[in-house]
Amino acid sequence: GxxxxxxxxxxxxxxxxxxxxxxxxxxxxxxxxPWYKQELGKGPQLIIDIRSNVGEKKDQRIAVTLNKTAKHFxxxxxxxxxxxxxxxxxxxxxxxxxxxxxxxxGTRVLVKP
Amino acid sequence: xxxxxxxxxFQVLKTGQSMTLxxxxxxxxxxxxxxxxxxxxxxxxxYYSVSEGTTDKGEVPNGYNVSRLNKREFSLRLESAxxxxxxxxFCASSEGxxxxxxxxxxxxxxxVL
Numbered sequence: 001g002x003x004x005x006x007x008x009x010x011x012x013x014x015x016x017x018x019x020x021x022x023x024x025x026x027x028x029x030x031x032x033x034p035w036y037k038q039e040l041g042k043g044p045q046l047i048i049d050i051r052s053n054v055g056e057k058k059d060q061r062i063a064v065t066l067n068k069t070a071k072h073f074x075x076x077x078x079x080x081x082x083x084x085x086x087x088x089x090x091x092x093x094x095x096x097x098x099x100x101x102x103x104x105x106g107t108r109v110l111v112k113p
Numbered sequence: 114x115x116x117x118x119x120x121x122x123f124q125v126l127k128t129g130q131s132m133t134l135x136x137x138x139x140x141x142x143x144x145x146x147x148x149x150x151x152x153x154x155x156x157x158x159x160y161y162s163v164s165e166g167t168t169d170k171g172e173v174p175n176g177y178n179v180s181r182l183n184k185r186e187f188s189l190r191l192e193s194a195x196x197x198x199x200x201x202x203f204c205a206s207s208e209g210x211x212x213x214x215x216x217x218x219x220x221x222x223x224x225v226l
Contacts, residue, residue, distance in 0.1 A: 004155075034214075041220075042219055046215065101215070103156045
């Protein structure tokens, strides 16, 4: 089955700097790659997603890039703010297999004021 | 505007005890899911249901049973709890079965002693 690896496991940045989280996946048939943000004591929430027919997607301060050849995708957060502190999860799925996501291990991001 | 509601929020069990985790969604979604979250391992799919009356195994189904009682409710049962089932459990729902946004509940923290 699919295997998703996520790095780093923890990331500390100064407010205003950029943060980058990287994920690799194993199944070349995967074609949907969402990112979820989990704040303390809450369930994960979708923040951005990308499909395999797109190389990059941006939404305000966050962007995701996808390299299908290398089987990796990344989340970029620019101009980080204290409210960006959370755990971030990448995931991958194969559309034909239904909405069954395989998640990475998570990255704890701390934005220092 | 509750979204996905899980009960209880916290539970402590002794080895061998049984319990049922309840989940309900008010968004008229077709699909519902149960995940467990363990440190460094992301979220792993236990069971899912794409419609009322149907359930399917996910990545880690052993030791669990589920019931899709109706379109709104999806329960997870531990028949004989084991320490390895100590985890945070999340219920989620989505409108369909494709590459769609998952809506998560706030989780149940379960400890098995």
